[in-house]
Amino acid sequence: MIAVFLAAFVVLLSLGTPIAVGLGGSAMIYLLFNPDIELTILPQTIFGGMTSFPLLAIPLFMLAGNLMNEGGLTEDLVRFARLVIGHIRGGLGHATVIACAIFAAISGSAVATAVAIGMIMIPAMKREGFDEDLGAAITATAACMGPIIPPSIPFILYGVIANVSIGALFLGGVIPGLILGFGLMVYTGHEARRRRYRVHRKASYREMLAGGWKALPALFMPVIIMGGILGGAFTPTEAAGVTCVYAALIGVFVYRRLKLKSIPRVLLASGLESAMIMLLLGLSEPFAWIVAADRIPQLMIDAISGLSTSPWVILLLVNIILLVIGIPIETAPAIVITAPILAPMAAQLGIDPIHMGIVVCFNLVLGLITPPVGGVLFAVCGVSGLSLEKLSAAVWKPFWIALAVLLLITYIPRLSTFLPGLFMPGIR
Amino acid sequence: MNLLRAVNASLLKLAGWGTIFFMGIIAVVIPYEVFGRYVIKSMSVWSGEVSTFSLAWATMLGGAVGLRRGYQVAMTAVVDAVPPGLGRLLRGAGILFMLCFLAAMTWYGAVQTLVNFDQTSPAMGIPMGYPYACLPVGFFVMFMLTLEQALLFFGTKPPKETEA
Numbered sequence: 001m002i003a004v005f006l007a008a009f010v011v012l013l014s015l016g017t018p019i020a021v022g023l024g025g026s027a028m029i030y031l032l033f034n035p036d037i038e039l040t041i042l043p044q045t046i047f048g049g050m051t052s053f054p055l056l057a058i059p060l061f062m063l064a065g066n067l068m069n070e071g072g073l074t075e076d077l078v079r080f081a082r083l084v085i086g087h088i089r090g091g092l093g094h095a096t097v098i099a100c101a102i103f104a105a106i107s108g109s110a111v112a113t114a115v116a117i118g119m120i121m122i123p124a125m126k127r128e129g130f131d132e133d134l135g136a137a138i139t140a141t142a143a144c145m146g147p148i149i150p151p152s153i154p155f156i157l158y159g160v161i162a163n164v165s166i167g168a169l170f171l172g173g174v175i176p177g178l179i180l181g182f183g184l185m186v187y188t189g190h191e192a193r194r195r196r197y198r199v200h201r202k203a204s205y206r207e208m209l210a211g212g213w214k215a216l217p218a219l220f221m222p223v224i225i226m227g228g229i230l231g232g233a234f235t236p237t238e239a240a241g242v243t244c245v246y247a248a249l250i251g252v253f254v255y256r257r258l259k260l261k262s263i264p265r266v267l268l269a270s271g272l273e274s275a276m277i278m279l280l281l282g283l284s285e286p287f288a289w290i291v292a293a294d295r296i297p298q299l300m301i302d303a304i305s306g307l308s309t310s311p312w313v314i315l316l317l318v319n320i321i322l323l324v325i326g327i328p329i330e331t332a333p334a335i336v337i338t339a340p341i342l343a344p345m346a347a348q349l350g351i352d353p354i355h356m357g358i359v360v361c362f363n364l365v366l367g368l369i370t371p372p373v374g375g376v377l378f379a380v381c382g383v384s385g386l387s388l389e390k391l392s393a394a395v396w397k398p399f400w401i402a403l404a405v406l407l408l409i410t411y412i413p414r415l416s417t418f419l420p421g422l423f424m425p426g427i428r
Numbered sequence: 429m430n431l432l433r434a435v436n437a438s439l440l441k442l443a444g445w446g447t448i449f450f451m452g453i454i455a456v457v458i459p460y461e462v463f464g465r466y467v468i469k470s471m472s473v474w475s476g477e478v479s480t481f482s483l484a485w486a487t488m489l490g491g492a493v494g495l496r497r498g499y500q501v502a503m504t505a506v507v508d509a510v511p512p513g514l515g516r517l518l519r520g521a522g523i524l525f526m527l528c529f530l531a532a533m534t535w536y537g538a539v540q541t542l543v544n545f546d547q548t549s550p551a552m553g554i555p556m557g558y559p560y561a562c563l564p565v566g567f568f569v570m571f572m573l574t575l576e577q578a579l580l581f582f583g584t585k586p587p588k589e590t591e592a
Contacts, residue, residue, distance in 0.1 A: 241458030275490025
């Protein structure tokens, strides 16, 4: 039966059907071979998969990001980052990394981060003498901080599927996200020196303060999100809702760039983006149920245990498998497919669930920039006008840096578990 | 075909406005819950159900609109890699399977909806058929859109391969 189920899934994916249909369709075929179970169980489990309260954070964080973009907050963020760090060699590249990190602390999506920051920074870097492919590659890799630094759509997905605290996963992503940002800044500095880029004048403290004041409403958002969650004031879902209201209010009343007539368009765009993920999640519910019922995680553990019983070797194998899966499959469907298998596996092998969640999500996010296909690569090509071939060639170097960070967080679990342990000691 | 196109255009418009409506509800109800807890010091019993049921509706309607607009991710590496003739055959098989799957989901979703009209939700006490109805409605719109795609796919001749 497992063979039929897995074969159906692989065949449906190969036929080019949407992955959501592949997930639901393979479950339907499995049930057709199992006359004891009625097909009405399918809509029942799909409905159950879509109606979980923590999942409401997904449309709300998407809406918050879109409202922020529409309200013009992104431009002030970028201007502030340039004022602070634009004067050192390769300053605009560093400013891009910092702007991505701040935007990542508001948005949970890498593609949204790449588009929002890339649209402003890639042309700016080009104007100031940056090689176009280098600027685009830095933006694409820095955008991967979007779903690593909290809030994060992949962490919400993983948390719900694997039954791990979303707040703890959010906290666990902070240090890995910052290490990635730091690594990218070292790379940018090195390339800027090698290519002898010009150095710009340092902004005066007055200019920095003025820029900081204008960007303050946007800079305050991460404080609301993480402060609210950590302070116990609200759940991640409620934090997302409050962020939406905050983004809408400052977009309308402070920046005055968000028009009421554009609200339906923003709601629709956010609705379509989140429906893509939610539909996947709903249709993966019967898939996950069959995976559990047929004890596929146990079979995987038995198979892998034959190779090694060391959690470190197993984590390496998991990383390699996920990197391969991440090339053709986007982050959200990849998490939906692998989390029901990997989470119980981690529990049996004694791997910390938060550590496993961070490693899985970080790894699969890298799939967004792994040439030749990846959502962020496509988005950056779109905003920069650069060909996919050129960007793919340029993105390899920063990709290796991201891969090194992945190895670091794989083998130093404290990098993921330190902050959750410090701020949420009761949660494991 | 023209009639199907016109019907689908109307369905898409309705589904789009439905997505906006239910997203709007979510965006209002969740912050209201926080407002209620901290400002007016009253917890609402209905907010959890209203928001999660709205999420289900927004997902099914938004999923249908997203299907037309190319939001639903697919893995096309295999159909793109094989020779064009075989690729077309595989794509055709994929579309036919989608039609069968969406038809089955519409039917069983409708059955489940009718069954659930006899049950009421724990907090609001409304028949559970109302939230469940998002499944047959959403899958039906997706079925109609896929039917149009199928007619277009099978009704047009494949482009001739250029001779070397």
